[in-house]
């Protein structure tokens with residue numbers, strides 16, 4: 001039975017791979033405690049995007065955007081030799097293990113037809129789409145939610161952006177200002193914010209200026225699925241000046 005005389009509130013800001021990995025390890029550590037030592041635990045995961053995929057791994061993006069790692073490698077839970085030394089995972093599968101589970105029709109897991117079709121063509125060495133990796137992350141978060149519910153842990157997703165984080169004038173912990181929501185308080189806060197918008201570097205700034213002067217277009221580094229590539233008319237030559245920016249010589 002949970003020790004209801006103690007309670008602990010955790011706020012995880014950012015629900016991409018790192019955020020849900022923190023949730024997974026927190027739950028694993030919690031479940032490893034003797035039941036009578038478990039405090040009442042409340043975990044709020046705050047992100048304007050779906051928990052698991054977050055911003056980068058959205059399941060609705062074009063399947064032309066691929067991961068740069070083959071199926072065999074990525075995982076959001078401990079896998080391989082490391083896993084044996086750590087508290088057991090309540091969700092449990094690496095991407096490749098999940099891929100094989102999904103291929104097993106006897107497992108009876110519902111999946112959109114486009115995901116099934118893509119997964120059927122993948123091998124451990126092939127590169128999955130970001131969308132299907134997002135589906136794995138979404139599935140993992142759903143398993144974590146089931147495990148939390150079964151253990152009496154309050155795990156919820158707040159679909160919003162955290163605007164500020166302050167120490168309350170009295171007491172301990174943190175107060176979170178959340179866009180369009182009541183403030184949240186927490187004993188511990190995890191920042192799992194991923195890549196934040198950044199100012200252009202000097203080189204990128206020069207490229208943008210040159211593009212402006214010559215009536216060309218320069219798109220700065222961004223998450224590709226956020227970018228409207230239709231600004232480049234068909235047939236134009238495009239080149240990538242660095243890994244993530246795009247330059248059009250119209």
Ligand SMILES: Cc1cc2nc3c(=O)[nH]c(=O)nc-3n(C[C@H](O)[C@H](O)[C@H](O)COP(=O)(O)OP(=O)(O)OC[C@H]3O[C@@H](n4cnc5c(N)ncnc54)[C@H](O)[C@@H]3O)c2cc1C
Nearest residue numbers: 014016017018019047054055056067068161162193194195
């Ligand atoms: C386009 C792109 C492709 C990539 N491809 C690969 C790849 O193929 N292989 C690989 O290993 N790595 C890749 N990466 C690296 C990638 O950063 C990591 O794989 C992983 O997504 C990092 O996880 P994260 O949770 O730290 O950050 P993210 O996935 O960026 O998640 C951070 C989350 O925090 C949320 N957030 C930020 N600020 C706030 C706030 N104030 N309030 C609430 N929520 C907030 C965001 O909405 C976002 O969902 C890629 C990165 C990008 C940008």
